[in-house]
Amino acid sequence: MQGIQPFRTVIQKRYRHLFFDLDKTLWDFETNSQETLRDIYFRYRLPEKGIGSFEIFFDTYNRYNEELWDLYRRNSIAKELLRVKRFTLTLNDFGITNGNLDRDMAHDYVTLSPEKTGLFPGTLSTLEVLKGKYHLHIITNGFEEVQHKKLRHSGLRGYFTEVITSEDAGVTKPEPGIFSYALSRAGARAGESLMIGDDEAVDIRGARASGIDQVLVDYNNEFPDSEATYRIAKLSELLDLL
Ligand SMILES: [Mg+2]
Structure with a gap:
């Protein structure tokens, strides 16, 4: 098998919709x-x-x-x-x-x-590149007013078409209900969507159970055994994948 490189799924798959978690993925909560x-x-x-x-x-x-x-x-x-x-x-x-x-x-x-406006390094520059190629959305566990305030103050709001909060959806990640609600709001199919988040139990398992591929952003190298479709150490690595 020497010399034969497996095709990376990412090359074969055409994603159209990227769903981002907010807290601890883009917005630096700590x-x-x-x-x-x-x-x-x-x-x-x-x-x-x-x-x-x-x-x-x-x-x-x-x-x-x-x-x-x-x-x-x-x-x-x-x-x-x-x-x-x-x-x-x-x-x-x-x-x-x-x-x-x-x-x-x-x-x-x-x-x-x-x-507060603290974002992880590379957040805006990465979104800037991605927004020209994909439809970008947010799926976040949190209150409407609070999460929208974070997006406005930190300059993130303009990058996203749909912002889905658990308060609005009536269910929280990892429940399948919030993912199906998000897909319908975005007019997206699961197979052409990708969920990007920092939480293995909430973002990754939730999306996977709904048939959505996932990217774990593992800033602190906490989940080496992650079952996510892809695992990256920082946000800008998305540009290598997509
Ligand atoms: Mg998070």
Whole structure:
């Protein structure tokens, strides 16, 4: 078999519609979240209230945030409570028990973070090339208002024809319902579509179960055994595939 190169499916297949996940695929959730928390740390004068450094505040917040998200995933806490409690517990750690501060900070976090504009390197330049050749769409788990705000503020909106949120679809990825809804909104067939996302369980398995090929964007090399059709380490590698 020496010298015989297998044909790559990508050469044979004609994709027409590319569906992108938003958070942690295009929009840099971690960086934007950290920036928002830094704004909040200074806005509420936390250094003067006894929280000596942003790093300590950030580490404490992250610890509680992760614990509460674990509870949320097990349906043990409501999202509204999670949003406030991660600040309540953080402040309590530093002896701050002011009744409204946690609520104000929680409100600011949810309001301000979607206005952040951090994208992964190569996002705009890659989309710029792809938009001339394919129909580009978004499929995202999240709220209409929040996800649209992120797209507008970060300059992404103009690249996408259809933006499908789970709130609008009434179902979340990886449920097949959101993919069939997205295909119908875009006027696309599964066989000519490609889903691009960072989450093996949500984006990749969801799309595969709906007959859509998938690209895993594995920024941190977390899924070497991914079952995705393709796996790339950064967004610009899409241009080698497509
Ligand atoms: Mg994601």
